Amino acid sequence: MRLFLLAGAALLAAAGCQTAYETPDTEDAATTVTTADNATATDTAPLLPNGEQDPYLWLEEVEGEDALAWVRAQNERTLGELQADPLYEGYYQDALDVLTSDERIPYGTIRDGMVYNFWQDETNVRGLWRRTPLESYASDSPDWETIVDFDKLAEEEGKNWVYKGANCFQPEEGGKWLCMVSLSDGGKDAVIQREFDLSTKAFVEDGFITPEAKQGVAWADADTLLIATDWGEGTTTQSGYPFIVKRWTRGTPLAEAEEVLRGTENDVGVWPVVFEKEDGTRLQGAAEADTFFTSTYWWLPDGEREPVQWPIPPKSSPQGIYQGQFLLTLQQDWAPEGQPVAFKSGDLVAFDLELFLETRALPAVELIFSPNESQAVNGVAIADGAALLSIDENVVGKVLKLGQGLGGWTTSEIELPGKGQAGIAFADKDVDTVFLNYEGFLTPDSLLRYDVKTGEVSPLKRLPAKFDTDGLAVEQFFATSTDGTNIPYFIIHREDMPLDGTTPTLLYGYGGFQVSMNPSYSAVRGRLWLEQGGAYVLANIRGGGEFGPEWHQAGLKQKRQIIYDDFIAVGEDLIARGITSSDHLGIMGGSNGGLLTGVMLVQRPDLWDAVVIQVPLLDMLRYHKLLAGASWVDEYGDPDVPEERAFLETISPYQNFDPDADYPTPFFLASTKDDRVHPGHARKMAKLFEVTEKPFFYYENIDGGHSAAANQKETARRSALEYVYLQRRLTVTGSVQD
Template structure:
């Protein structure tokens, strides 16, 4: 939309670079990923290497054959079409909450998809009409109409509008859902792309407005001139009307970085403050430099700290490690700190921040937003949400709690630069999402809309429980089940987790899961294992690199706990996870095949000896480790699902789900693992969506189909006799 809706790395222009962290690789680099020499060398040890050729004819022939086999098996089940129709009805329902974003002039923006708008429309209405539930929507951009006119499968990836007027926007469009995007200048007044305006060809690129006639563009300017992660590290200044080749280079990071880019720091009114340039040596490390008249200035903060806001002249940072200032003040990991930016730039080595927020052992900061006069912290405490509004006056920080529902998952979806209003959602496993408009100044919140129930939750209850992991750590998890569930080990149960990158898993309402699973007598379990962000940076760091077995042990401990409680049994227990969670699923398949009867492995990493050579994989070495390092490489090989399939072991039949258009986690992971199982005579199902990107679905119809595939499989494995 037209506003920065949730700050997690830096304010305004600087944040744009961070929010595009996963998107800086061009198709040329993807095609060049495997040179002929490397392919030949790799195939000498791995005959399935050809499956890494994303759109290679031989690879796609294999994919089509597996898709046909899987769909034939699942679609003949009468539940498949019922499941697909049920999910499609939910995701295309016209009584869904139209998720709002603040726009200029008291307007509300929304991106909407339904039966008539498969790819979606960016639309706008008045706040008063939206609040009265009688909006007359004005279409800003119709992605379906654009796709038809240009004969493209465009997927809308958002807009970046130039403040303060925000009428000129950079629209990001993806072919089929890839992270790589084309970027075009759009006029929201004339509702048309600007004739002769900025138009950047496809690539994973960071694009930031400097002013109305200038962009900072970080991309692959010269073929192959990218970091080992495949990300850009060279920024050029592009003037209006200028050819890309004529753009002037203004910043070059280190070729060994994960990525690097130039951005712009603005105040809350959209006024230019200064340029910033950022190097990210690894996924979790940041080196920011503020460009002053005397040259670049950096602050002596831990490399893991992130600038989160620029507020009332204060630079607000989130700490991921303990840190002691030059004067001896100690700040703990997970804290939010702030200091006067102007003063700090004059004497950067001696900055003396103050703590805005210091977490306890079970708290974490999920996000930071900013209104006209406040910053807003979205917190977790024992995996329960809280939202606080902070103010800085007279050299001191104070806060008030926003009056939102207790014992719920809370999320700030949009904050207004022109007022102190925020939009926030409250939700839970059996509580449909409710939208509130709150005032960061008063702390008051008003209920605006509630989503209708999508499944029958009568008789369901939610419990939070704790399992004891192998090393004695207490691991929380949630169980959603019927109150009258018999503890005889016979309840079909789906266990989900992620466990990585400091991403917290919180209770949320899923109409599809509720309709297809809970309504049919299944139980759902969400595990808050280490590696996530539920309890802050330390909970995440406990499972980094060679400590990752702790994450896998946590997951197994939760499974064993619900089995011991006789909620379920290995015969009735299935597991699901995607991306990093897909790695988790692959490890569980190979480490504990005795615990599960169904394993859904979504857009996964599975070959942990080559993950760093595929697409964005090298950027994740800070999370997983370096396969070339003797110690880290030995550990990775010991847990790599692709390398740990063994003959003579009875594995449950897994379902692999991925996408050809996923240019973040290479589809070769799922392809090669499934092909290896095929050669070993092991049962498996496999579905690869030709479109969809890392979400494995580019539109709502594809989402419904993917859900039908997954839940029909789970029903067959766990609910049937």
């Protein structure tokens, strides 16, 4: 299950700022985001189609007694039925075997010749943070040394700790590493952060520690943190993010930290940023997210009180510093004032960093790489002696090496062992080893080692096949949307698939926030769906980033219906080709993808017979009042702006529910501890099905955050429930239909 809805810390990650966080490895990774709840059930509710006020606001009381009683009743009903299915236990065991198997690649981060990794399995449910020398890591049986046992820590402290990553910093070359470890109680995005010393493998006594909040930190030096957090009433934005950055000195109370930059409550959020130069100098600053897609970057020069604005467009993402050049990607066209150049949205450009620091004016900007119509820039990774460019080309990832000479910038493709999806798993400016990830729908993950000095690519790790791919094929087709645009999609199917409309087919989509959906290997999907004869389809609809910023921006706000038209076009194309039929076609999506499947449920109930709606947005007239919803108005539109509200009224699944419609039986999934997308969305929509006596399934994990699972056992259960439901709905050989 892929879950996105980016904001806060994810904005910084996309910007290429300090991103020394080690995050948990899961088979299908979810982006970590910071959010807050800023609405109550007493807020004025929008009118429903029948002219009444919303009668189900009580379901927005996340841990309200009545709301949780309803949730538990629905969980009992759904679990009782789906877990009683003969398919369930086998599916659960298969999923658990995949998710807790030792036969997984332990992706890691290199520090001083040691590879650091976070690992979960059946024994270590909450996980281990561990390390091993690079030479040992390259062997078949690495000698791992445990740094933190989070199961043991949770038991000792009486908390349901979920590890959310570590932000690490080495003040001096060859010196000790200090880390701020993020811990979430139950999987929420709100965390506490505690200082940890890697040399002693212990939390630092009297070290930095923060209260629970949606927050961000960056190391300024060994004794100083930049921190943005909830400082008390009136210090968070309407989206629930911090907007005040302070400089916190070791040995002083957090309350005495010095304010260095303040945004406003109308910002999405303000976050500390540190750009590290090649000589190790750290440029302190902050990123002020004025909107979800625009940011102002600030430099905080040493010894000065007034911040200096970086002279870059609001829709651009810093990518790092290489050979004295400050690199950034553009999400808008840009003609720098006073310069005889112009750049296109999607370009990678650069300027002289030292010249800017000296003059505080924009130096000459030069083009590094301009993607063609079939390409999109994903990002830049800086290693010791090389800069690597990650791109998509026709929705397949490639890695290029950047070069700089008298004739300007050049690129050369890094040769990989075959054709598949490639990406950069690890790179660091002080390390000359780069880890590359290589996979495909039917090709298990491989971890490759790229040696910057020699240019050699060599295999480090390769997963064994975790499901049977014999007789399976991968194809890419194109569907024509309502405006004539060709929409690509991948399909994995049996080579002997009959074109008689009988193949059970699962269509997955996302369509938002410039997030690309690329080929990936999922053994859970392979065992629980493909091995059972089902076909899987990944739709590269607009709203994503598969073809650059314009592909995303084509579906913003009032233009959003085109995203849903794209998805419908893919569904109709599958039927037109004879691959499947409405009786055998199901759809799945999570988070923003949950909104997608919710819209599809009410707009085209005739087109599919199974709809999986994971941790969704569904009440689009109220979403901006719930948790981080206000940060997404630049994607969806603002319900308080009349013309934008008018459009949202046409797509909002909750308001467009028709009590007389013949809907397929949906499956709603939510999480009580999700402090990103409010569980009230799924609860209220499911309640409409209940009161109109329409069949539905509903399961809400009491823990788990936005991923709807706090550990691998819960992830396995969720996956088994989903695929039992899909088999019941879409096959004629499985269990009895609902």
